[in-house]
């Protein structure tokens with residue numbers, strides 16, 4: 001049995017997927033398929049997608065995946081050596097943010113949206129502990145579209161934990177998780193459909 005089988009429905013008792021040094025909860029599908037399909041279509045067409053730029057080991061790169069960043073106000077945010085200015089929430093994301101907040105005890109003031117158009121697009125190992133984020137803040141990631149594997153790796157011990165993120169599912173990372181664990185969305189050769197992740201965050 002996998003974690004995904006265990007947590008098909010929200011409302012079941014959530015367990016911490018990490019053995020130590022952080023807390024990750026998989027809520028399973030929090031949206032019915034019709035709603036998840038509608039949100040996926042709307043996100044694909046309505047969000048202002050752009051290739052992300054970053055500095056990796058001092059070299060400027062343009063990511064294959066596209067991103068869009070939203071917040072309560074047009075604040076700026078420094079991430080991977082780049083300063084970006086957020087767009088203000090469109091109604092669609094305000095609505096989705098409310099749904100996500102109804103499944104947790106946190107509130108969010110920003111969202112980094114990612115779109116992976118094919119399985120060959122992914123995100124390499126990283127943690128999200130930028131200076132502009134609240135220290136030990138919560139990140140809630142809503143997945144829409146193609147089902148993908150998501151992995152965690154402990155920074156000191158190398159232990160790994162992996163799960164599958166279903167269409168319409170919610171994953172929450174909290175507490176000291178970002179200090180001690182890296183996470184990644186591995187590329188896959190499988191023929192998966194486009195996937196959107198909406199990562200709701202707490203900025204300072």
Ligand SMILES: O=C(O)CCC(=O)C(=O)O
Nearest residue numbers: 112114128141185197199
């Ligand atoms: O696509 C995802 O689910 C995770 C993306 C991620 O790790 C990030 O935006 O920092």
Ligand SMILES: [Fe+2]
Nearest residue numbers: 126127128183
């Ligand atoms: Fe991340």
